[in-house]
Amino acid sequence: MFATFILALRQAGLPVSLTEYLTLLGAMKARVAAYDLDDFYYLSRAALVKDERHLDRFDRIFGEVFRGLERPPGAPEGEIPEEWLRLVAEKVLTPEEMARIEALGGFEALMETLRRRLAEQEGRHQGGSKWIGTGGTSPFGAYGYNPEGVRIGQDGSRHRRAVKVWDRREFRDLDDDVEIGTRNMKIALRRLRRFAREGAATELDMPGTIRSTAHNAGTLDLRLVPERRNAVKVLLLLDIGGSMDDHVRISSELFSAARSEFKHLVHFYFHNCPYERLWRSNRRRRDETVPTAEVLRTYGPDYKLVIVGDASMSPYEITQVGGSVEHWNEESGRAWLERLTGHFRRSAWLNPVPQDFWGHTRSIGMVGEIMEGRMFPLTLRGLDDMARELVR
Amino acid sequence: MAAFRSTERYIASRDLEVAVNAAIALQRPLLVKGEPGTGKTVLAHEVARSLGYRLIDWHIKSTTKAQHGLYEYDAVARLRDGQLGDPRVHDIANYIVRGKLWEAFESPDPVVVLIDEVDKADIEFPNDLLLELDRMQFHVYETRQTVVAKRRPIVIITSNNEKELPDAFLRRCFFHYIRFPDRETMERIVQAHYPDLRKDLVREALNVFFQIREVPGLKKKPATSELLDWLKLLMVEDLPPEALRAKEGKLIIPPLYGALLKNEQDVHLFERLAFLSRRAGA
Numbered sequence: 154m155f156a157t158f159i160l161a162l163r164q165a166g167l168p169v170s171l172t173e174y175l176t177l178l179g180a181m182k183a184r185v186a187a188y189d190l191d192d193f194y195y196l197s198r199a200a201l202v203k204d205e206r207h208l209d210r211f212d213r214i215f216g217e218v219f220r221g222l223e224r225p226p227g228a229p230e231g232e233i234p235e236e237w238l239r240l241v242a243e244k245v246l247t248p249e250e251m252a253r254i255e256a257l258g259g260f261e262a263l264m265e266t267l268r269r270r271l272a273e274q275e276g277r278h279q280g281g282s283k284w285i286g287t288g289g290t291s292p293f294g295a296y297g298y299n300p301e302g303v304r305i306g307q308d309g310s311r312h313r314r315a316v317k318v319w320d321r322r323e324f325r326d327l328d329d330d331v332e333i334g335t336r337n338m339k340i341a342l343r344r345l346r347r348f349a350r351e352g353a354a355t356e357l358d359m360p361g362t363i364r365s366t367a368h369n370a371g372t373l374d375l376r377l378v379p380e381r382r383n384a385v386k387v388l389l390l391l392d393i394g395g396s397m398d399d400h401v402r403i404s405s406e407l408f409s410a411a412r413s414e415f416k417h418l419v420h421f422y423f424h425n426c427p428y429e430r431l432w433r434s435n436r437r438r439r440d441e442t443v444p445t446a447e448v449l450r451t452y453g454p455d456y457k458l459v460i461v462g463d464a465s466m467s468p469y470e471i472t473q474v475g476g477s478v479e480h481w482n483e484e485s486g487r488a489w490l491e492r493l494t495g496h497f498r499r500s501a502w503l504n505p506v507p508q509d510f511w512g513h514t515r516s517i518g519m520v521g522e523i524m525e526g527r528m529f530p531l532t533l534r535g536l537d538d539m540a541r542e543l544v545r
Numbered sequence: 546m547a548a549f550r551s552t553e554r555y556i557a558s559r560d561l562e563v564a565v566n567a568a569i570a571l572q573r574p575l576l577v578k579g580e581p582g583t584g585k586t587v588l589a590h591e592v593a594r595s596l597g598y599r600l601i602d603w604h605i606k607s608t609t610k611a612q613h614g615l616y617e618y619d620a621v622a623r624l625r626d627g628q629l630g631d632p633r634v635h636d637i638a639n640y641i642v643r644g645k646l647w648e649a650f651e652s653p654d655p656v657v658v659l660i661d662e663v664d665k666a667d668i669e670f671p672n673d674l675l676l677e678l679d680r681m682q683f684h685v686y687e688t689r690q691t692v693v694a695k696r697r698p699i700v701i702i703t704s705n706n707e708k709e710l711p712d713a714f715l716r717r718c719f720f721h722y723i724r725f726p727d728r729e730t731m732e733r734i735v736q737a738h739y740p741d742l743r744k745d746l747v748r749e750a751l752n753v754f755f756q757i758r759e760v761p762g763l764k765k766k767p768a769t770s771e772l773l774d775w776l777k778l779l780m781v782e783d784l785p786p787e788a789l790r791a792k793e794g795k796l797i798i799p800p801l802y803g804a805l806l807k808n809e810q811d812v813h814l815f816e817r818l819a820f821l822s823r824r825a826g827a
């Protein structure tokens with residue numbers, strides 16, 4: 154019945170699955186949102202959207218699909234225009250269901266029934282407000298639920314608003330259009346984990362206990378060891394040069410994934426190519442710099458070095474003293490890169506530029522060479538390969 | 546069917562009511578997200594209260610494992626008892642420690658289970674609970690028994706979104722994102738907590754509160770819980786509304802603002818901005 158709606162949602166990139174669709178149908182059968190379009194909107198939202206960033210897109214699609222399903226403003230209370238009813242039915246009913254309505258006597262008959270029922274209800278409830286078709290007695294009720302929430306009568310001020318809830322688009326600022334989440338990246342980065350025991354001894358050491366118990370001639374001697382924890386240390390260097398602007402999103406996703414996966418994660422920023430200074434903070438590039446030599450002193454060779462950058466620059470920036478576009482560098486970028494890769498036992502370069510284009514930019518090849526081939530595309534696959542390389 | 550409604554004590558918007566009632570009707574978990582301090586945890590308490598159910602609170606920490614919610618086998622205690630010749634040692638069941646979900650499944654009365662701050666746990670945690678939450682049953686290998694829920698509990702899960710949750714897990718939940726309350730709702734929340742507070746004081750306090758939330762660059766915007774704490778302090782000090790009034794919409798440094806801004810950097814930022822704003826007006 155809502156196939157159109159679900160399809161439209163999927164087309165807009167919302168990951169709605171059959172499970173969710175069935176959940177929604179189930180909830181309607183259970184009359185969680187009986188005969189009220191607003192409630193139906195809330196219910197379908199709770200059942201179909203699982204990420205606040207998708208809420209705005211959901212509102213948009215809901216508005217498009219169900220447009221015109223409300224009683225048009227100005228239509229007399231209790232009067233359902235036939236055109237509107239037909240529209241409703243065509244939008245939400247499958248051809249089979251339409252056929253069944255036809256079997257019931259078509260739209261005219263349906264209209265007549267609705268009208269009669271309304272009159273009865275108004276009599277019974279002394280002007281109280283009731284939706285038509287409660288109790289599953291209306292022709293629509295026979296289908297379990299009437300999604301169009303035929304609005305006859307009123308239900309307090311809640312429903313007398315000028316703008317429909319979904320049209321208010323209250324979740325607009327949450328939609329950052331991130332299609333792929335960071336979860337997959339985290340999973341890929343998990344390859345990098347290396348477990349080591351550290352901290353307080355809380356776990357039973359089985360072999361140790363058996364050994365020491367045997368040694369005691371059978372008198373139990375419990376041995377405890379610290380829990381295994383992810384002990385991998387990562388030093389992340391992120392390029393924030395102008396040409397990286399196109400890759401900001403994926404880089405920040407990588408960063409947030411890495412931050413949640415590694416306890417020991419240190420990061421610095423550079424511009425195009427690392428030289429004698431790195432930046433601590435992205436925003437205050439001018440004032441918070443750290444000498445690269447100090448970074449080399451502070452973080453031991455056991456840190457895994459991951460450089461993220463597009464490596465797209467003029468070759469001079471790599472090979473020449475004074476080649477940097479921003480400042481006078483006493484030593485070439487190559488010298489600094491070699492110093493970095495020489496210090497850290499494991500290092501790799503992640504490049505957000507699609508691998509197919511690497512051949513078009515000379516500097517990418519040069520950096521790749523300095524990295525001894527350990528340049529990987531910033532894709533899930535590339536992350537996976539990089540992780541494999543770094544744990545070797 | 547039991548239904549949840551906004552109460553005197555807890556102001557629930559209509560969409561939240563519908564989401565909770567859907568979770569109750571279909572016996573599926575409800576995942577609640579939203580800024581810190583927007584009433585996610587309290588929601589579970591209020592749902593339990595309004596339905597007259599018992600609340601079982603499982604607070605998740607970074608070291609919590611899914612298995613902890615089911616049961617733990619205390620082999621160490623059993624070994625020790627064996628050495629000491631304690632007769633209890635012969636029954637393995639003596640060393641099975643029940644977790645929160647077991648407690649919930651066993652309960653003869655209906656319960657609400659709150660799995661609070663699920664995102665604090667390891668990224669695999671939700672996946673490890675999929676089957677148990679789906680079927681509301683699990684197997685205890687040590688005693689070869691299957692624990693089946695007597696009645697499916699209502700499960701409310703909160704998250705601050707520090708980690709993304711797995712799709713398979715999300716598919717099984719209803720989801721609600723608590724939007725930050727607008728002014729009108731906030732007034733009702735304040736009213737729910739402090740019914741005797743002077744209206745004019747509330748008005749001025751909310752002006753200041755929403756103005757501070759607008760300050761760009763704050764690391765942690767004050768939320769409902771901070772507002773309530775601050776109001777309480779204002780009441781204790783018995784401050785008049787005039788003390789909060791700004792001149793021509795300028796930023797003022799309100800009394801006791803330490804209750805609103807808890808981050809040192811935010812306090813500095815705010816003081817600087819308020820200073821600039823005052824000087825600009827002088």
Ligand SMILES: Nc1ncnc2c1ncn2[C@@H]1O[C@H](COP(=O)(O)OP(=O)(O)OP(=O)(O)O)[C@@H](O)[C@H]1O
Pocket residue numbers: 554555556557579580581582583584585586587588703705734737769770773
């Ligand atoms: N809608 C509401 N009605 C009444 N009180 C509310 C409401 N929302 C929040 N509060 C109050 O705000 C305070 C914070 O709520 P709570 O601890 O549930 O927030 P939370 O979302 O769980 O925060 P955190 O993410 O930090 O855990 C509580 O004192 C609660 O009573």
Ligand SMILES: [Mg+2]
Pocket residue numbers: 585586587661703
């Ligand atoms: Mg909480």
